[in-house]
Amino acid sequence: xxxxxxxxxxxxxxxxxxxxxxxxxxxxxxxxxxxxxxxxxxxxxxxxxxxxxxxxxxxxxxxxxxxxxxxxxxxxxxxxxxxxxxxxxxxxxxxxxxxxxxxxxxxxxxxxxxxxxxxxxxxxxxxxxxxxxxxxxxxxxxxxxxxxxxxxxxxxxxxxxxxxxxxxxxxxxxxxxxxxxxxxxxxxxxxxxxxxxxxxxxxxxxxxxxxxxxxxxxxxxxxxxxxxxxxxxxxxxxxxxxxxxxxxxxxxxx
Amino acid sequence: xxxxxxxxxxxxxxxxxxxxxxxxxxxxxxxxxxxxxxxxxxxxxxxxxxxxxxxxxxxxxxxxxxxxxxxxxxxxxxxxxxxxxxxxxxxxxxxxxxxxxxxxxxxxxxxxxxxxxxxxxxxxxxxxxxxxxxxxxxxxxxxxxxxxxxxxxxxxxxxxxxxxxxxxxxxxxxxxxxxxxxxxxxxxxxxxxxxxxxxxxxxxxxxxxxxxxxxxxxxxxxxxxxxxxxxxxxxxxxxxxxxxxxxxxxxxxx
Numbered sequence: 001x002x003x004x005x006x007x008x009x010x011x012x013x014x015x016x017x018x019x020x021x022x023x024x025x026x027x028x029x030x031x032x033x034x035x036x037x038x039x040x041x042x043x044x045x046x047x048x049x050x051x052x053x054x055x056x057x058x059x060x061x062x063x064x065x066x067x068x069x070x071x072x073x074x075x076x077x078x079x080x081x082x083x084x085x086x087x088x089x090x091x092x093x094x095x096x097x098x099x100x101x102x103x104x105x106x107x108x109x110x111x112x113x114x115x116x117x118x119x120x121x122x123x124x125x126x127x128x129x130x131x132x133x134x135x136x137x138x139x140x141x142x143x144x145x146x147x148x149x150x151x152x153x154x155x156x157x158x159x160x161x162x163x164x165x166x167x168x169x170x171x172x173x174x175x176x177x178x179x180x181x182x183x184x185x186x187x188x189x190x191x192x193x194x195x196x197x198x199x200x201x202x203x204x205x206x207x208x209x210x211x212x213x214x215x216x217x218x219x220x221x222x223x224x225x226x227x228x229x230x231x232x233x234x235x236x237x238x239x240x241x242x243x244x245x246x247x248x249x250x251x252x253x254x
Numbered sequence: 255x256x257x258x259x260x261x262x263x264x265x266x267x268x269x270x271x272x273x274x275x276x277x278x279x280x281x282x283x284x285x286x287x288x289x290x291x292x293x294x295x296x297x298x299x300x301x302x303x304x305x306x307x308x309x310x311x312x313x314x315x316x317x318x319x320x321x322x323x324x325x326x327x328x329x330x331x332x333x334x335x336x337x338x339x340x341x342x343x344x345x346x347x348x349x350x351x352x353x354x355x356x357x358x359x360x361x362x363x364x365x366x367x368x369x370x371x372x373x374x375x376x377x378x379x380x381x382x383x384x385x386x387x388x389x390x391x392x393x394x395x396x397x398x399x400x401x402x403x404x405x406x407x408x409x410x411x412x413x414x415x416x417x418x419x420x421x422x423x424x425x426x427x428x429x430x431x432x433x434x435x436x437x438x439x440x441x442x443x444x445x446x447x448x449x450x451x452x453x454x455x456x457x458x459x460x461x462x463x464x465x466x467x468x469x470x471x472x473x474x475x476x477x478x479x480x481x482x483x484x485x486x487x488x489x490x491x492x493x494x495x496x497x498x499x500x501x502x503x504x505x506x507x508x
Contacts, residue, residue, distance in 0.1 A: 012377040057378055077374070087377045120331070123266040123341045124311055124382055124493070239378070 005073055006096045006253070007032070007046070007063045007080070012087040013235070014127050018054040019061065021045075028052075028088060032063055035083040040069050049102035049243050050109065053195070055235030057128065060091070060110075060242035062102040096253045102243070105251035108172065109192065110241040113185040113201040113233065122181075129182065130201075130237035136208030138178045144207040145174035145185070147217035148200060155224035157200055158193035159232070167193055167224075174200065183208075186241075195232050203230030259327055260350045260507070261286070261300070261317045261334070266341040267489070268381050272308040273315065275299075282306075282342060286317055289337040294323050303356035303497050304363065307449070309489030311382065314345070314364075314496035316356040350507040356497070359505035362426065363446065364495040367439040367455040367487065376435075383436065384455075384491035390462030392432045398461040399428035399439070401471035402454060409478035411454055412447035413486070421447055421478075428454065437462075440495075449486050457484030 009032065017025040021033065029048055036044035049062035071079065073095030080090045114129035116122050121131040148157075148171050155167045172188040185204060187197050203220070206212040212230065220228045245251040263286065271279040275287065283302055290298035303316035325333065327349030334344045368383035370376050375385040402411075405424045412421055426442040439458060441451050457474070460466040466484065474482045499505040 010374075010377050012380070059376075059378065081374065086375070086380060089374050089377050091374050120264075120335065120343050120345050121340070122313075123264050123343050124313065126266070126340060127381075128378055 002066045002068055002098070003073075004064055004066050004096050004098050004100055005076055006094055006100065006102070007065075007076065007090050008092040009058060009061045009063055010089045010091050011058045011061070012127070013052060013055050013057040015087060016054065018052055018056065019048055019058075020051045028058070028061075029063070031084060031088055032080075035080050036065060036067075038083060039079055040067055040071075042067060042069070047102060049107075050240055052238075052240055053198075053235055057236075057239040059239055061240055062243050064096065064100065064102055066098075094253065100251060100253065102245075106190065106246040107251075108188055108190065108244045108246075110244075111187045111192070111197045112239050112241050113187070113197060113237045114239070115183040115185070115201075115205065115237060116181060117183055118181040125182075127236060128239070130234050132205060132209075134209045136183060136205065137210065138176050138183060138208065140210070140214055141183075141185075141204045141208040142176040144204055144212075144214035144217050145176055147214070147221070148174050152221050153224055154193055154196055154221070156220045156226055156229045157196050157203070158226065159195040159199075160226050162194040164193060169193060169196070174204075176204070198232045198235065198238060199226075199229050201233035201237065205233060206230040256320045256322055256352070257327075258318055258320050258350050258352050258354055259330055260348055260354065260356070261319075261330065261344050262346040263315045263317055264313045264343045264345050265311060265315070266381070267306060267309050267311040269341060270308065272306055272310065273302055273312075274305045282312070282315075283317070285338060285342055286334075289334050290319060290321075292337060293333055294321055294325075296321060296323070301356060303361075304494055306492075306494055307452075307489050311490075311493040313493055315494055316497055318350065318354065318356055320352075348507065354505060354507060360444065360500040362442055362444065362498045362500075364498075365441045365446070365451045366493050366495050367441070367451060367491045368493070369437040369439070369455075369459065369491060370435060371437050372435040379436075381490055382493070384488050386459060386463075388463045390437060390459065391464065392430050392437060392462065394464070394468055395437075395439075395458045395462040396430040398458055398466075398468035398471050399430055401468070401475070402428050406475050407478055408447055408450055408475070410474045410480055410483045411450050411457070412480065413449035413453075414480050416448040418447060423447060423450070428458075430458070452487045452489065452492060453480075453483050453485075455487035455491065459487060460484040 046063035076093035175186040300317035330347035331344040
């Protein structure tokens, strides 16, 4: 009988063309499929919770797959980490209900966008943070961030390349945390549009630099026009930290 | 007239065979010499304060060189960062007294050794921290660390490959700091022997794992035998954080 297995996956996105399989490109999903197929001698294609972009990192993305194998759920992490490249790590594995689907369950997603705000870049964090030379005013950024919380139409904060019709999303919180020269934007929500966190980051950076007033955010939201928001901040600063499912029926895990 | 310029240099050591120039190898010193020689059209060989090992990182190493150029001291950092690879950054540059020598001045060197202590490695810090699976007891590690502070003959904590005769060094402090799953060993001293911080780290890890009692440290020091201490911990966990000169005559900077 086929069983469904859930993996919690961490990865350094620097060397990958994002999560989703693309012909001829190195992707996180592709590496997982390869490792699983070689381990199980089955043709495995995982379903991911979040298709992170090229260069974006993950600490808690989710992948599920079905298998005929009798390997205990919690053993997959160890077996897979032997076969995966060192920039992808399965942090946890477990057997779940057969109808569990990581994109169809209500969940809280947490992203962090890290900004190294100093005169010079720091070579020890250049792969995991975006370097911004101009001094950033975190009080202004926090004031702007507040306007983004709640349910809004985020058309202005979404790549025009998207095909999604409904652009209303709920952002639970946008925190702006300074620790020395590192500024972390921690964004929690039920779901995000294409490039949404990076456009939020790019806009808050402009506010922090003094190039935009915090009070402009409500106007930008109301305009429903991508041109009104700030630029899409670079991918290296972004990490998908965690995906926590609510306790809804479909997500009951064995 | 020739002028002496001091550089504060940060680097990700992952891709380098250490600081010191070696024929046919990629080194931090080699990249600095190349960038300076191309900028100044002179044949420049820098003098470094600390010859860090292959794979070891730097945030505050020092390099000095003499030049006929009239470029203001503080401008070198900007000009060099244009020519250096992105994993080496000159954080500061300034003109110093002609007899300033970074290895002949009394100074306090601070190293940090970072240990990621979790069930699984974290792909986002694997280049800058050493992964240790066994749970580490930081109280035990701190108790052992205390015995290392002060003036001692550190023969037991020195690679046998060294050519230095006098192995007496003064360690000002060894702090053991836990922040979640990251343990940082912060070691300050006036000078260190070859591999000394990595052998201290390897020994404290053994103590933290319960494989060695903290009270063994005085015996290990007294034995003056490299075999008695723990293994040399891997290079990726080690960063030379800073070198602060004392205010002695020779180190007076213009």
